[in-house]
Amino acid sequence: MSPAAPPVGRTDGPPLPVVVVGAGPTGVTAALLLAGYGIPSLLLDRWTGVYPLPRAVHLDDEVYRILQQVGAHRAFAGISRPGAGLRLLAPDHRVLAEFRRDATVEAHGHPQANMFDQPELETLLRRRVAEEPLVTLRGGVEVTGLDATDDGPVRLRVTDWDSGERTTLTARYVLGCDGANSTVRDLVGARLRDLGFAQRWLVVDVDTDAPVDAWEGVHQVCDPHRAATYMRVGPRRYRWEFRLLPDETAAELSVPSALHRLIRPWTGDVPFEAFTVTRCAEYTFRAGVADRWRVGRVFLLGDAAHLTPPFIGQGMGAGLRDAANLTWKLAAVLAGGLPDSALDSYQTERGPHVTSLIRLATVIGRAMTEGGEVGNVLRRLVVPRLGSLLVFRRKALDSATPALRRSVLRQRRTVPWGLPGRLCPNAPLADGRRFDDLVGTSFALVTVGPLASGAERAARLRGVVPVSVAAGSVLGRWLARGRAGAALVRPDRTVLAAGHDVSALLAAAPTLTPVS
Numbered sequence: 001m002s003p004a005a006p007p008v009g010r011t012d013g014p015p016l017p018v019v020v021v022g023a024g025p026t027g028v029t030a031a032l033l034l035a036g037y038g039i040p041s042l043l044l045d046r047w048t049g050v051y052p053l054p055r056a057v058h059l060d061d062e063v064y065r066i067l068q069q070v071g072a073h074r075a076f077a078g079i080s081r082p083g084a085g086l087r088l089l090a091p092d093h094r095v096l097a098e099f100r101r102d103a104t105v106e107a108h109g110h111p112q113a114n115m116f117d118q119p120e121l122e123t124l125l126r127r128r129v130a131e132e133p134l135v136t137l138r139g140g141v142e143v144t145g146l147d148a149t150d151d152g153p154v155r156l157r158v159t160d161w162d163s164g165e166r167t168t169l170t171a172r173y174v175l176g177c178d179g180a181n182s183t184v185r186d187l188v189g190a191r192l193r194d195l196g197f198a199q200r201w202l203v204v205d206v207d208t209d210a211p212v213d214a215w216e217g218v219h220q221v222c223d224p225h226r227a228a229t230y231m232r233v234g235p236r237r238y239r240w241e242f243r244l245l246p247d248e249t250a251a252e253l254s255v256p257s258a259l260h261r262l263i264r265p266w267t268g269d270v271p272f273e274a275f276t277v278t279r280c281a282e283y284t285f286r287a288g289v290a291d292r293w294r295v296g297r298v299f300l301l302g303d304a305a306h307l308t309p310p311f312i313g314q315g316m317g318a319g320l321r322d323a324a325n326l327t328w329k330l331a332a333v334l335a336g337g338l339p340d341s342a343l344d345s346y347q348t349e350r351g352p353h354v355t356s357l358i359r360l361a362t363v364i365g366r367a368m369t370e371g372g373e374v375g376n377v378l379r380r381l382v383v384p385r386l387g388s389l390l391v392f393r394r395k396a397l398d399s400a401t402p403a404l405r406r407s408v409l410r411q412r413r414t415v416p417w418g419l420p421g422r423l424c425p426n427a428p429l430a431d432g433r434r435f436d437d438l439v440g441t442s443f444a445l446v447t448v449g450p451l452a453s454g455a456e457r458a459a460r461l462r463g464v465v466p467v468s469v470a471a472g473s474v475l476g477r478w479l480a481r482g483r484a485g486a487a488l489v490r491p492d493r494t495v496l497a498a499g500h501d502v503s504a505l506l507a508a509a510p511t512l513t514p515v516s
């Protein structure tokens, strides 16, 4: 924790630019991204340290790019291991379908699937916070009140858990990243819309140096009698999840003999004593999306805005995607380069994206658990054909997740093959760097061949990084596939606009640095 919060932001001082409530992965990432755009923030959390128990275990290559943007990718490489992919298995563990993930790094510059231990990730993100002068972290405090009007600063009442001292802060914007039971969501009157999925599962985390001789990807056992998930998370760490049947309690399955029976299909003859169970707890996996992600100048991010069952490993990443989507816009608004109304695009863009991933996760969850014996027959027929679904289908240069198809930032409707709304690949460039290394926190204009000197000057004046590529290069081919000669790419790597008129593309780039 930083020694003390700055005095600014109290009601008697100038408002803070941004207060972030919740210092989990989403909140910390949002604060670090804001710092990258030069925006100071105060990060508040109920606890003083990192929550010690494992939760999320996977992120994909798109989300890895966000960790790169906050300078955490090298440390993350040290604590994560590439995942081999996803297998859907029959009750007898025969493989029904396999979706391999690539540990080489073609589209986004990082392995496609990455397994990790969440407390380790949070610890390294906190280390980045400690290095970052623009982020002040205050732990042990709770937000107990919020007054949000549409145009004035937000007033937050904050209570210190130890001393009971109450402070009132003001902020121009507040980001509620305070998780599934979000206080901020309640205080602004937003509601989580239930998407009709609730299943009780037993989550078992294990530490061992005993060999677990299993395929190094995620195993999803489709079995209405005992659906299960298994995956290796780290050199010594393993996760199992078992669906609880309606009449079962977590307690009865948590005793060593019952646990041993459950994990034996993977551990074989290894004695149960070789495994240290670090957590064995019941979770209800739910699906839901908040009705409003913005109320005045308060925004909801991460689990405060949406809940996803874990079956495709996209839960935590969704929060980091929220942070990447919102923070550059907030920076542009605070710099005077975009109107406040541009922030409405946050829910417009992120809502459909996260909803489609939640729906896919629930489809997988149901495919694993429902239908009895008839379901088992159907699964044998249908599951091998799931490869046509997004997330499962990963071709070179494809994104893992859908394009952002709706946005108030774009005037025209996009066409299915078009680049707007898609992520620009983090492709290698002629000088050996990759796209993200060159572009950093700026807008970029990707063109085939160099820009004319006037256009290059105009780009630099607007803070847009020109990226000229050869027609046969990865990005040159990507532009051609999108039937465009140039693409304007936002700092969150999403294509804002594409076409052939470079001046029109440049004019669409907002200012991210203060307008004097």
Ligand SMILES: O=C(O)/C=C/c1cccc(O)c1
Pocket: 057, 058, 083, 085, 086, 101, 112, 113, 218, 229, 231, 310, 311, 312, 313, 314
């Ligand atoms: O699709 C993948 O590569 C990973 C899927 C995944 C990851 C973590 C947990 C899961 O239940 C699925």
